[in-house]
Each structure stands twice: as C-alpha cells, then as structure tokens.
Amino acid sequence: MPPHARCALASMLVWLAAGCAAGSDGIALRSWTVREGDAPAAPITLPTHLVGDAFARDGTHVLESDVVIPLEMRDRDLELVVPSLAAIVTLRADGISLGRADLAASYRSVAPQRWRIPRALVRDGSVHLALHVTRRWTQASWIDVVPRLRTMGTTDWSTSIVDATNRAGAACGAAATLQVGLTCLLVYFHDRRRRPYLWFGIQAFSASTYPSFVLGAFQWLGPIDVVVMELGLLSAVWASVHFTHAAFALGRPPRAFGVGVAISAIVVVLFSGPYVATQIAVPFVVALVATVTLYQLARGIGLLACSRDRGSALLLFLAWTALATTTWSDLCTWYALGEPLGGARPGVVGLAFFALFLSLLLSRSHVLALGDADRLNAELADRLALLETRQKEVEALNAELRHQVASRSEQLFSALSVVAKVRSTVVEPAPGDVLSDRYRLERILDEGGMGVVYEATRVSDGSQFAIKIALEAHGTAVARLAREAHLASRVRHPHVVEIVDVDVTRAGQLFLVLELAREGTLKQHRERYRTPALAIVVLAQIADGLAELHRLGIIHRDLKPANVLFFRHGDSPIAKLTDFGISRPALRRTQTSSERLRASSPPPRTSDIVELKERAAAEARIEETLDEPSAPDALTELGAVAGTPRYMAPELGRDASSFGTRSDVFGFGVMAYELLSGAGPWTEPPASLVARGIEPLPHIALAARVPSLDPRLIALIDACLSLDPASRPSAAQIGVALRSIERSLHAAPAPRVQRR
Known part of the structure; x- marks a missing residue:
C-alpha cells in the first residue's frame, strides 16, 4: 500500500475515537463571559456561536472565566487547551500575558491551541482566564469545542487525535489528490482520446483545495482562501459527474448539475466577504456536494447491478462511500451545526481514500484496455496475415486477368486484321444500354470519328469505369482499338491509365473498359x-x-x-x-503470322499456311x-x-x-x-x-x-x-x-x- 494510503488509514482509525475521547481529560470550561469593546460582559455557555453586528466585522472580543482549581492540580503546571477555534487567540491568566499559541497562523489557527499555566498562578486555588480573540472572519466567533484545563505531563488523546487528523490527514489528502490529478492530466495530454483522465485530473486537482485549506496553505491570501476552497469544490463535483459518465459511457450528464454549479459559483463570487461567505455561500456549496455524493452513490449501486464491468463499478461505489462516511462531520461543521468529532476534519482523510479508489479504477481500466489491445492486436495480426494471403491471390488473379486481356486482344487483333477495309453498318449504343450483360452505359464523355467514350457502371458491384467503343466495324478503327487493348494490358504503372477488360458486344463492336478519370x-x-x-x-x-x-x-x-x-x-x-x-x-518489328508459323512446331498443314498467309497480308x-x-x-x-x-x-x-x-x-x-x-x-x-x-x-x-x-x-x-x-x-x-x-x-x- 502506498505511504499516503497507509497514513490516511491510520488517521481514519484515529478520528473514529475522537468524539468518545473529547472531554474525558481535565476540566471542561463551559461557563464564560464575553465582552466586545466597551460593551458590558455577557454570560455564555459553550459550545456556542457568537452572533450580532458586533461579531460581523473585524475586531477583538474577550472570553473570560474564573476557574476553581481542584486540590490535586494546585501544585502542578497546568495547560489550557482550545481544540478548535479558527482565530488568532492570546491568553492572559490573572492579568499575566501568556502569548499566542499558534505563531504561524496569519488570520486563523489550523491546529489545537495550547498554553502552559505555571503552578504559581494556581496555588491559591483559582485563576482568572481571559482569551483575547482576533476576528477576521465569521468562524472566529464559532466556539464549537469546549476548552479544557488539564495537568501538564499527561497524554491528551482527544486533542492529539484532532491534530493528527487535521495535519497528517490533510497532508495525505492533498498529496494524494495532487499526485493523482497531475498523473491523469499528463496521461490525457499525451493521448487526448482518454477523456476520463481529463475529468478525473480536474476533479482531483480541484478537490485538493479542501485539504490545502485545512492545512492553511492559502492563508497568505487572507479570508479569500475560503472562496478559493469553495470554487475548487464546485469544480470538483462538476468534474466528478463528467468523469463517471465518461468512464462508464453513460452519455452526457444531466444539465441540472451544470446549472447548479453555475448558480453556486455566482453566489460564491457575489458573497465572497469574510462575514457572508460562510453564512450565505457555503450552504449552497455544501448542499451541492451532498447532492452529488448521493447521486454518485446511486449511480454506483446502479452500475453494480447492471454493468458488465462490475469491478470498476465496485471501485466507484467504494470511493464515494469512503467520501460520504468521512465528510458528514465536515459538512455539519460548515453548515453551522457544531463539531460532532471535536474539531477533527475526517473529510480530508476520505479524500485520500477517494483518490486511491478512483486511481485503482483508472488503473483497472488501463489494464483491461491493454488486454483488449493485445487481443485486438492478435486478431489484427491474424487478419493481416489473411489479407496478405488474399492480396497474393488477388495479385495472381490480376496477373492472370492481364494475361487473358492481352491474349484476347491479340486474338481479336489477328481476327480483325483479316477483315481490314471491310465496312458494315453498326448501331451506336445509347446511354442506358447494357454491354455484354455487365456494363451499363450512363453518359457520353467524348466522341470522335473512330469511336465514343462512355461513363459506365459495372452491374455486379456498381463500380464506375470509362468504356471506349469502336463505332465502325472496319479493320482500321477496330484494329487500333484492339492494339490499344493489347499494349495497355502490358503496362501497370501509377501514371498510365489501366485497362480493366476488353470484350465484344452482341452487335460485334469491340470495346475497352478503362479507369474513369473525373478530373x-x-x-x-x-x-x-x-x-x-x-x-x-x-x-x-x-x-x-x-x-x-x-x-x-x-x-x-x-x-x-x-x-x-x-x-x-x-x-x-x-x-x-x-x-x-x-x-x-x-x-523491333511485330512478328507476322507467317513468322509465327515458321517458328512453331510441328510443321503446319498446307491449308493452314494458305490461311495464315492471307492473314499476314491483311495485317x-x-x-x-x-x-x-x-x-x-x-x-x-x-x-x-x-x-x-x-x-x-x-x-x-x-x-x-x-x-x-x-x-x-x-x-x-x-x-x-x-x-x-x-x-x-x-x-x-x-x-x-x-x-x-x-x-x-x-x-x-x-x-x-x-x-x-x-x-x-x-x-x-x-x-x-x-x-x-x-x-x-x-x-x-x-x-x-x-x-x-x-x-x-x-x-x-x-x-x-x-x-x-
């Protein structure tokens, strides 16, 4: 298992115990007073959200509490722990400043905040605590986890679980989504036909904004990093639907998702202020994320039931199941419903598993594609071998056909030479006539004194050719056409018109079938x-x-x-x-009939010699x-x-x-x-x-x-x-x-x- 996957699994097991462990160690400090500026202090009970115009702008409010120290804790150093408060906080104990707990934060803390309280301040049995909270955004006034006062030197399991989940889990989630996203985008840009890789690359890159936000990677932007995270999640859910439909050939996604993403993006941009983004824009984003998650789970169940590739369907279902079972706590927090798991963000761990399962899905698809490619290559090789065999047969048949055409034209030339200068009346073929039951004349392409060229269609297969017909049945015109057939049949070259056939019509007219030139x-x-x-x-x-x-x-x-x-x-x-x-x-001179006779064997008869002499004279x-x-x-x-x-x-x-x-x-x-x-x-x-x-x-x-x-x-x-x-x-x-x-x-x- 990859290192980031092992880390994510360990984090998931850790945060499962976070809710049970919360509040089991030290003194839970629930009763406080809150004071904003010169306004009088007001009593509050934690957890709570501080609301009102005074808390909807930048400023500082003070949380104060008088704590009675148990006898067994008075002679020891104590620690005040605030597991989750997204603000810059400074502690004063009995008027003595103990400083900031999170020195790296620019406007919000991303880790549990801890302060050491010396035993000298608690020996009298009580201590006055004052938390000075600097507000830069809405959640600085959300105190969803009760602070605790505990003895130094003992293990704080609940806070350690929250810290491990939010730090290690977010790091694993960000690393997994960025790595998988980059790999998928590189695969797509290498082969543009792999559209699912594009959608998953966009989805993974966009989803990485959430674990990056939990880590505080964008804090240098100020509260605007909330808007970056919201737009990233909208892009991720939009790309996720396209990925599922592309990976499983489900056609175009429903337009409602695109409309929902567009409306949510407009709301995010319009309500991007630090004190309205969480209250107005975030609910749109949360609702869309929840809707897409349910849609993907339903799609996964449907694909498991009917898809031929159930292995890939199972991985899709597991990916969205992992995301759904880990993000419910995060969604509750963002929807202002409190911190069910004491400040932990298990959704970042779920994203790591989500990326792992979907990367396995793509890997499986790739392996299956390679298998199909190997099978198709084997089939292609067999077919190529068959085609090569057929090609050799066709070439042999073509050679035989050319030999037959040459032989037939030579025979026709010899026969027609006997009737040289003898004229007979012929009927000119017309478009629509069928020659030798094989070639249908379509239209006249050219005509001259010795013949006509037609465009013709071969009846058997619809192929089109040019047909040259001798219009006169006297020796000169027909002999020339026969000679053309005889010579052209010997030539096979890309820049010489190829003769396809030679024949005689029922009316005794010689015709040649040639390639059709359309230019x-x-x-x-x-x-x-x-x-x-x-x-x-x-x-x-x-x-x-x-x-x-x-x-x-x-x-x-x-x-x-x-x-x-x-x-x-x-x-x-x-x-x-x-x-x-x-x-x-x-x-060289064409061999005459009498020469062919002298070269032949056995010796000819006298009647044959007379006939061949007559043919030679006519030729x-x-x-x-x-x-x-x-x-x-x-x-x-x-x-x-x-x-x-x-x-x-x-x-x-x-x-x-x-x-x-x-x-x-x-x-x-x-x-x-x-x-x-x-x-x-x-x-x-x-x-x-x-x-x-x-x-x-x-x-x-x-x-x-x-x-x-x-x-x-x-x-x-x-x-x-x-x-x-x-x-x-x-x-x-x-x-x-x-x-x-x-x-x-x-x-x-x-x-x-x-x-x-």
Missing part, C-alpha cells in the same frame, strides 16, 4: 497547372509514365495534352497517359494504312500518318516509320513548353515543314517567353525540343531532372521575377 484532361485544365510548381509535378508524372512505356518497348506516338488524364488522390493531382491506339513496339495492309502518308498534307489526316502534327518530331515528317523513344520525348517537350509559356515553340509544326522539304529553324527560346523560370528547367525543355533526336534526353532522365528541380524549389525560396 478531365490537361488540354481542358491547362491554365490550372500553369504555375511552375504545379507544372513540374504534372510533367514529372507524365515523364515517369512515359519512361515506363519505353522500358516495356512501347512508343506512344501521340503524346499531347488531350491524352493526359487527371485523377484525384487527396489534394494532389495524378496525371496518367492514355490512348495507345496508334502506339507501336519500339526497336500488313492495316499497318501500311496506319503508318504510311498518302499525300503531302497527310500529316493532318488522322489515320494516314500516326500522331498529331503539332506534337510530332521533325524526323517523322521525312519518314513516318522512323519513330522511336526520342520522338515521344519531342512531343513531351512541346507539351511542356505550351504548359509553361501558354504558347507553342514554333509558329508551324516542324514535321509539316520537313514533309514539304523545308528545314525548320530552332524553336523560340523558352527563356525569352518566361524569363522567371528556373534555368535548369529551361535547359531541360530546350533539350527535349532539339531537332536532332540524338540530343534529346530519355524520358527516365527527364523524370529524374524534374524531381531534382522540384526538391530544390521546395528547399529554397522562390526566385524573384526580373523586371525589365
């Missing part, structure tokens, strides 16, 4: 990302996606703002590349249609030369088959130049000039249009726009450079704009 394209929101800080982030993401395509051997061939989609991830934009309809494998015709210009102005005719002239590299104007990773980098450079400057790098696309036999000039310097840009960024974009493909950086190098520029911009202040 539009770079072409639509170019102005939003014009600032260098945002532009660098977006361009770095595009470069990362392009680098992944190049790593997989795929050339995009149509890199432009309309093919950059934006997704939202929190507050940050996510850019993703899309539209692989005219993309091609890099640095070659499609490739020629996609890549070969048919006229000088073919650069602007979609379907003749692949790409958008404005973003095409100049070498493609000379030879459309000379595409490579560096031609994609050129398109990236044009797109970056436009994003940062708001204008194009050339007045006429270089590829168009080259196609007409005109050698293009270098681009308009980016530094001339936006001189405030970081020089490293300008140099990087200039390198991307080089007319010599070998001088252009790779997409991976671009991504690394942009990330480096982005980090330096965050680490250093923004450069100043130079004004001319």
